[in-house]
Amino acid sequence: MSNSYNYRHLYYFWVVAKEGSMSKAAERLDMAIQTISAQVHELEKSLGYLLFKPAGRGITLTESGFTALEIADQIFSIGERLPEALRDAAKSPKIKIIVGVSDSLPKLVTRQLLEPILKHKNAHLIAHEGKFDDLLADLALHHLDIILADRPAPNNKSLNVYSEELAKTSIAWFSPKQLLKKSKKDFPECLGELPILLPTQHSTVRLLIDQWFTKNGIIPNIAGEFQDSALLKTFAASGLGVFPAGKFLQKDLKETYGIELLGNCAEIYEYFYAIRSEKKIQHPLVQAILKK
Helix, strand or coil, X not given: CCCCCCHHHHHHHHHHHHHCCHHHHHHHHCCCHHHHHHHHHHHHHHHCCCCEEEECCEEEECHHHHHHHHHHHHHHHHHHCHHHHHHHHXXXXXXXXXXXXXXXXXXXXXXHHCHHHHCCCCEEEEEEEECHHHHHHHHHCCCCCEEEECCCCCCCCCCCCEEEEEEXXXXXXXXXXXXXXXXXXXXXXXXXXXXXXXXXXXXXXHHHHHHHHHHCCCCCEEEEEECCHHHHHHHHHCCCCEEEEEHHHHHHHHHHHCEEEEEEEEEEEEEEEEEECCCXXXXXXXXXXXXX
């Protein structure tokens, strides 16, 4: 790529692509058509690819042009948010962090992972819960500062994201008080009698739990499956069933839901990750999460 390539050339190309013609782009930019055309040709020369081709009396994008437009959309949509971002920063001294939370991540775990920034006096937390793949797309477009998830990002060079293990915990089984004495069998055999609540298959730990059942010869008495972990714990607290969760949540489960430890399942571990788009961490609140 030659040194003549710059964002001004790319901007003129973007306007032409959006308007659909050189003449409309020239009218929007209040410039001569010849000037716009020359700038676009300069960009094509710099990139080494034609971005437009004739189509009837007008022009249309080439395959390279469509790719360039997709990238230009990302660049200039971010640029258009700059004035608003600066206004928000001037109004408030708070440091804003936008966190994507995978819908498979337990709510109590999310709270613990975010604890370092919740203690920060000037933190302004914006949390978005969503599907893992959707959050990765938002992170790649810089709509998020960081993702918290129960799995690392896939090994995909085009994503250009970085995963870091934040914590891990062994799995334990928990029970509401009214179910603790209902089974005549010891743990883990009692799981074949007691009603069980499980996360749905969207959770990475579910497959490990199913394999653990098979290994221990347990046919689980499944009373319910929940995608939302907080909903699962709410139903468990009402006496609907026992359930698996990270051992390090034992204190929170007892204090929040009145739920007791039933037994340990030390051979299964659940891992929690932070995923970011920047190799060099600059955001102070992202640094706080990663140093947890």
